[in-house]
Amino acid sequence: MxxxxxxxxxxxxxxxxxxxxxxxxxxxxxxxxxxxxxxxxxxxxxxxxxxxxxxxxxxxxxxxxxxxxxxxxxxxxxxxxxxxxxxxxxxxxHPALRLAPPAPAGRPRVVFACTGNSARSPIAEALLRHHTGGHAEVTSGGSHPKEHLHPGAVRALRERYGIDVAGQRPRGLDGLTGRRFDYVITLCDKVREVCPEFPGRPRLAHWSIPDPATEKGGYRAFARAAAEIDTRVRQLLPVLASTTEQEVRP
Structure with missing residues (x-):
């Protein structure tokens, strides 16, 4: 009081x-x-x-x-x-004042982008799919996709969140440009400068997250990146939930 x-x-x-x-x-x-x-x-x-x-x-x-x-x-x-x-x-x-979580709404379409689609963007894709229980259409892509997901990213998702993406392969953003998304989120400062435009005027956001593959610390760098991405994904959930069905699918 x-x-x-x-x-x-x-x-x-x-x-x-x-x-x-x-x-x-x-x-x-x-x-x-x-x-x-x-x-x-x-x-x-x-x-x-x-x-x-x-x-x-x-x-x-x-x-x-x-x-x-x-x-x-x-x-x-x-x-x-x-x-x-x-x-x-x-x-x-006043102690009676409490923040109430918003009610879920719609089925938003989200794409995460980074350079190689081998660590940051597939981690974000997997975590958003995990936290929404599949009630979001999520994908990811890279401007210059690698051949395989980085083992550090696969390990971080498996050990910290119980998510298995070992069978997933990196995708190119070029193959996604014809699709409509409600949210386009870049996780790499480099790809932000070259990210292609998507139809339908999606909402754009940038998460400036260092590439764990170039950071010191080996696996710990991937664990740190996954933890930061998980925080941002959980913060994204109320944004997605507060979007009405009409806003999500015009």
Whole structure:
């Protein structure tokens, strides 16, 4: 319960500023570079950078160097941190305030894309199919597909989530360009620059996730990548669930 004179929670103070709220809204659906946020908000770059720094200092936003161009950084909103902060904010106002999960709706069509379709995108495909119990049409593809899935990706899915994709083979994005999707999600900074257009104006999102095959740590890099992708997939579920049947299939 709140009391007279009690300060507003830190999340409220951070999110209440109009520019920071718009930044949070943009980053809630996709990772972005500073220049993209400047263009979307129509604000000067120094102002956008200032408010991004405050959000980073508050632990809500993180930054990661682009694997396509090391001079760029992708900003990412930590949705789990936001969820915890929102829950704490509600409890600070009144214990009766609780967030209710949305009811499932529709059968969305989702494609995940990366370069080789050997690790990140097939992991995302398998996890979304797993978490939706098959109630989503999910596939994945690569701009330059490898011959086989990486053993580290296969092992991470099997050992951490009980999912067997050993018999799956990488696919090319070119073979998917005639299909209609509701969501196109890129997981690789490089493929984001060359991802083909799909018919039907699908919703686009970017998850800037390093290639575990090029990271140090061997299998641990694949386990880390799978854990991050699993977090993002679980955060995607309410977005898919809140989409009405009419929105999903126009």
């Amino acid at each position: 709140t009391f007279p004179g009690q300060a507003a929670p830190a999340f409220v103070r951070l999110a209440a500023h109009p520019v920071r709220w718009r930044l949070l809204s943009e980053l809630a659906t996709s990772d972005h570079r500073v220049r993209e946020l400047v263009r979307s908000l129509g604000e000067p770059q120094n102002l956008v950078s200032y408010h991004l720094r405050l959000l980073r200092d508050g632990g809500l936003v993180t930054a990661r160097r682009s694997s396509f161009d090391g001079r760029d950084s992708y900003y990412h909103l930590d949705l789990e941190r936001c969820a915890d902060a929102l829950a704490a904010t509600g409890a600070a106002l």
